[in-house]
Amino acid sequence: MHLANYLGYLCQTEFDLADGYRKVGEAHAQEADVYYITHTLAKQCESHAEKLKSFVDRYGEEKPEEPELLYHEFLDQTRSGSLGLLRDMQDLYLVASACDISWTMIGQAAQGMRDGELLEVVDSCEVETSNQLKWLRTRMKEAAPQTLIVAS
Amino acid sequence: MPELTRIRRILQNEDLFLIVQDIFLTETAQYADVVLPAATWGEKTGTFTNTDRTVHISEKAVDPPGEAKPDLDIFLDYARRMDFRDQDGQPLIKWDDPESCFEAWKECSRGRPCDYTGITYDRLRGGSGIQWPCNDEHPEGTERLYREADFNTRTGYCERYGSDLITGATNSEMEHKAMNPDGRAIILPAGYLPPHEPPGGEYPFIYTTGRTIYHFHTRTKTARAPQLDNAAPDVWAEINPSDAESLEVKEGDTVRVETPRGTLEAKARISGIREGVVFAPFHYGYFDTPEGDSPNGHPRAANELTITDWDPVSKQPIFKVAAARVIKVADADGEPSPAPTIGASAPVANDSSGPKPRETVGNGAAEVTETVREA
Known part of the structure; x- marks a missing residue:
């Protein structure tokens, strides 16, 4: 059973996303809304990861060998300026998408395992992850015309 | 605006061309490249709509002073000089005075939640204000909305699809349809989020700003009314x-309130405010000081201290919460604080810490007599 592997993957990716939000927020601190919202969302990701930890343990005993190439590197550096903000937010969008689809898959597994507690965690967290994606999309849409047409 | 040092820096930016249209030479107007002097109410005719949807007419009573013009005339002049045209090559703006502009607005609102089509200048002149929606269905206007618990939430009719309250992320049409509100109200729960700048450490106070009943906004009008100014x-x-006791501050002592963004100097009023909170009114700027447009060593604007941050949905700036410290800088020297003794700034009972607060009293200067004449 690979559920523990995937729980571990999502847990790590939520931590990576939290780290990514903070880095992007710091790099674009002059955009006050980006600064504060990324910091709020970083905390949200960490609380998702914390909630997953006990399930990693619950299913950990049956965990097979770590499969190859499960983890990937995200967001090692940030950019500056208005175009940099768009690209940085697009990177965050990719990581948040990885979390979003992972929640979907783990939700399916939780139903299969009749694990009501895990399902409850999935239900509350996946809404927040989907709102994170919605925010990234909203904010990028808002900035795109000015950045792509006017800024030099 | 919050964090005034930042705002002044932006307004002075060489790359920025600033046009200000206002009725007075405000702080902002003093940074402008072009000032368009505007008329105030009583100097122009038009309608305004209260937050309870009541549409009123306001008639011109006197000519505007000097070169000042009504906002509408300034916009029309701008459109004419820019030579804005529609797709048929005709002038884009087809209206030329307040009433024809109102008629054009009525057409914009036709069939929408804020339907104005049943309102005319004649009706507004004949009686009192009228609350929108006012149309064939509601010829007398509408005092209460949603009487039958029928809300404007149908996807094809609503004005927006809604937002996430934490981030401001907007819903798509599809998401709104999937919710299927169909005239029902949508209730959005909002979990508690701590303030972005909680008090603690070097800045132990919560700094909050607000008003007194005697002034409106930055006093451009009320400072010119002697009774209110006094x-x-x-x-x-x-x-x-x-x-006050732990800071050794007495009534009338000068204190410096500091946040990571700036400083404010003011005389202290010991009031019934909550412990751990320091308050300053946001009415006072620099237009009526020798400095004119900036503190120049005498910072007194409450927004020197506020944070650049806003609610993600309403975009309201966060004027009510920041972390601050309070430092005593001078004794009262016999002079109490200028705070009114009426309203929230009333001194605590029996405060004898410093000079006695000067009581806020009325006098005959504003007295009027109105006689009702027989028709």
């Missing part, structure tokens, strides 16, 4: 008696 002539800072 009642609240200058800035003050309110603190709680137990904070």
Whole structure:
């Protein structure tokens, strides 16, 4: 059973996303809304990861060998300026998408395992992850015309 | 605007061309490249709509002073000079005075939640204000909305699809349809989020800003009314008696309130404010000081201290919460704070810490007599 592997993957990716939000927020601190919202969302990701930890343990005993190439590197550096903000937010969008689809898959597994507690965690967290994606999309849409047409 | 040092820096930017249209030479107008002097109410005709949807007419009574013009005339002049045209090559703006502009607005609102089509200048002149929606279905206007618990939430009719309250992320049409509100109200729960700048450490106070009943916004009008100006002539800072005691601050002492963004100097009022909170009114700027447009060593604008941050959905700036410290800088020297003794700034009972607060009193200067004549 690979559920523990995937729980571990999502847990790590939520931590990576939290780290990514903070880095992007710091790099674009002059955009006050980006600064504060990324910091709020970083905390949200960490609380998702914390909630997953006990399930990693619950299913950990049956965990097979770590499969190859499960983890990937995200967001090692940030950019500056208005175009940099768009690209940085697009990177965050990719990581948040990885979390979003992972929640979907783990939700399916939780139903299969009749694990009501895990399902409850999935239900509350996946809404927040989907709102994170919605925010990234909203904010990028808002900035795109000015950045792509006017800024030099 | 919050964090005034930042705003002044932006307004002075060489790359920025600033046009200000206002009825007075405000601080902002003093940074402008072009000032368009505008008329105030009573100097122009038009309608305004209250937040309870009541549409009123306001008639011109006197000519505007000097070169000042009504906002509408300035916009029309701008459109004419820019030669804005529609797709048929005709002038884009087809209306030329307040009433024809109102008629054009009525067409914009036709069939929408804020339907104005049943309102005319004649009706507004004949009686009192009228609340929109006012149309064939509601010819007398609408005092209460949603009487039958029928809300404007149908996807094809609503004005927006809604937002996430934490981030401001907007819903798509599809998401709104999937919710299927169909005339039902949508209730959005909002979990508690701590303030972005909680008090603690170097900045132990919560700094909050607000008003006194004697002034409106930055006093461009109310400072010119002597009775209102006398009642609240200058800035003050309110603190709680137990904070005053530990800071060794008495009524009328000058304190410096500091946040990571700036400084405010004001005489202290020991009031019934909550412990750990310091308050300053946001009415006082620089237009009526020798400095004119900036503190120049005498910072008294409450927004020197506020944070650049806003609610993600309404975009309201966060003027009510910041972390601050309070430092005593001078004794009262016999002079109490200029805070009114009426309203929230009333001194705590029996405060004898410093000079006696000057009581806010009325006088005959504003007295009027109105005689009702027989028709």
